[in-house]
Ligand code: ADP
């Protein structure tokens with residue numbers, strides 16, 4: 001069963017609680033059938049935006065369309081959205097089948113058809129044959145799948161999920177991330193997913209909207225967000241990084257007194273910030289020949305931290321600034337050794353100096 005799906009158009013949506021802007025003039029276009037994630041720290045406005053979509057929160061201003069239809073004033077039951085929350089709120093004294101069939105009962109679907117459709121939804125989440133069980137007999141992961149089956153049993157055009165996996169342990173969470181994404185690909189409904197976990201967002205999403213203080217900082221594919229963050233907040237929220245001050249004069253960037261080539265030309269003269277991802281850096285011997293498309297700096301190893309699957313090396317550049325390098329190979333270097341640090345030009349990314357987030 002391929003569900004129909006609808007695009008979502010969010011324009012200038014604002015929600016205030018007292019003086020706090022939970023949502024501050026949010027614009028967001030979500031494509032039909034897309035898996036879009038709202039990623040941000042606690043209190044950034046993720047849940048508020050999701051409840052605006054569901055109709056539980058009335059915004060102070062702005063427009064919300066599903067397809068061409070204005071939805072801001074529509075009550076939740078007229079919105080045709082399925083929802084899954086962190087605490088999945090199943091009815092404890094009902095069977096799995098009755099839980100899943102409940103939304104159909106609310107919509108006046110007759111018992112025979114109800115059972116049939118609930119069983120089909122359970123098969124979708126790989127719980128075929130579990131219908132007669134009590135929900136209390138199920139594991140955490142199975143309960144979350146029942147909640148999912150209940151959210152999709154009436155074949156909504158839009159699916160909303162608010163940190164649905166955060167109560168599960170790491171292994172199950174990672175398994176469910178893949179399963180949820182596969183289910184989305186099979187059913188094709190427009191999905192808005194909320195998480196504060198950057199790895200989860202990178203794993204699951206077509207695009208990610210990074211949200212901070214009620215505003216969308218950047219909307220991009222996982223790769224673009226990671227490799228080309230627009231400011232320091234996004235760069236710090238996703239992945240590890242070192243930030244170094246850079247001077248730009250006459251369009252040329254210099255770091256620690258040395259000219260550097262950058263992934264894209266500097267936007268303006270003046271102070272800017274260089275972002276370096278530790279796993280994109282390479283250490284070379286002092287006599288090694290650097291690649292032509294790379295920046296190379298003389299450095300001294302100041303610390304080595306063994307972390308099992310990789311090691312983290314701390315390097316000091318000529319001007320004393322410290323850079324982290326992650327390496328998975330076994331390096332024959334020791335603290336105090338002199339090395340050369342190599343960064344591909346495409347990984348030499350400038351950010352605006354003033355955007356401290
Ligand atoms: P997130 O889901 O990203 O953690 P929320 O959307 O829950 O963030 O909250 C965004 C901001 O709005 C926070 O500052 C929060 O305290 C505030 N807020 C959310 N709901 C209410 C409410 N019902 N009353 C007052 N303030 C609220």
Ligand code: MG
Pocket residue numbers: 046047048
């Ligand atoms: Mg929340």
